[in-house]
Amino acid sequence: MANRNKETHSHPLTELCPEGGELYARALRTGRISRADVEAAPCLLEFALLHPDPDDATWLRPLPPTVALAQRLQPIEREITERRRMSIELADVFEPFMALNTQPPASSDSIMVLEGGDRINAALNLATAQCRSELMTVQPSDRISEHSLLQALERDRPLVERGVRVRSLYQHTARHNPEKLAYVEQLSDGKVEYRTIDELVERLIICDATVAFIPARDDQQVALELRHPGLVRYLVKVFEFLWDRAVPLSTGTPYGAAPDGITDIQHSIAKLLVEGHVDEAIARRLGMNVRTCRAHIAKLASALGSGSRAQLGYLIAQSGILNQEP
Structure with missing residues (x-):
């Protein structure tokens, strides 16, 4: 029976089954929960969300959510750091050749089609590794995995360390995403600003006002790398228009009710x-x-x-x- 329960509740580290969620919430409310009650959700022990009560072995105590979140993020952070290291090494390999390319890009090179997630991420990593003054991003919420979300946020870290200004726009619903808020809290300082707005249409990333990335398909498996000065200038103006109407993430919730009762x-x-x-x-x-x-x-x-x-x-x-x- 134990093996069957384990197979039934086998799921990724970033998920929690309904039974596990209810039991973990109950443990947090009451301060402890009996071992017998958690037999239906062995994932709670596998994920180390519960630990034995030192006073009574028949009971389990819950791990605080902040500690549990930090433990879940650690392996993801390690993987992202390793990917960043590889991208910087690749950028160093090609850096000597950059100085040899003295010709301005031809018009056919001003718009490059990037197909596939690996190629898109490689182009983004290279552009952000070369970014020296400012990164502007528009990040609409979607059903893309939290791994991709954390990957995008982790790209900000080396930029911050180099003194690059970072401005990112999210939707108001980002205020309810604990993973995103945890990273924002780690990265936010004088040169890093995050704001939210009610509605965003498409993803946008601009590096140094010279190169921009936009999606070319809804499944985000095809993107465009834009280096045409006129197009990039236009997208910078679009970003500034949205930025001026957005609310700093550090302020209170924008969902407050107006006098007419409508939020x-x-x-x-x-x-x-x-x-x-x-x-x-x-x-x-x-x-x-x-x-x-x-x-x-x-x-x-x-x-x-x-x-x-x-x-x-x-x-x-x-x-x-x-x-x-x-």
Whole structure:
């Protein structure tokens, strides 16, 4: 039976099964939990989220979430550091040849198609290794793995050590991502700034205002490396436009309710509803899951006294909330 339970609850280190999550939460609330109760979720012991009670071996005590998170991040940090070391070594290999390339890039080289995650990451690593003054990034929330997210954040570390200014834009939902917040807290200082905004459309990375990267396909397996001065200047202006309207991550939550009872995020949802977007599209554009999006729509309907979806659109238009600044 023990082996069967282990196979049933076998899952990646970055996940926790529903049973394990409920039991861990109960242990945190009560301060301990019996060994018999956790037999249904052996992953809690495998991940070292529980440890024996020194006073009574029949009980287990929970590891604090902050300590558990740090332990989960350690192997990921080691892997990212090793990848960074390899990318810097490659950059050093090609550095002598850079001085020989005195000709300006031809127009056909100003837009390069990068296909495949490995090639995209290699180009990003090289560009950030050569970055000397400023890195600007726009990072919409998506369903990409946390490993990729941490990889992007860890790229900032050597830049910070070299004195490069880093500015990154996320959606407001990033404020509820513990892994992202843990890295932001480690990296934030005078030259590193993180802000959030309600809606971001596409990913964008700009190095030294000379090279930019944008996705060319929704699955993020094809990207464009842009070195055309006019295109890069335009993308810098787009970034600055969004940056001026974003909220520093260090400030309080931007989801506070306005005097009319409608929160900022619900204003954004109302706008997209009136434009005709379905729940899935709204959730994707605002960087949240569909369940959370529908919960906000329900609260919006309640605040406006709507009894149906069709009536909600009418009441939004009649209420005048879209004419207000969120």
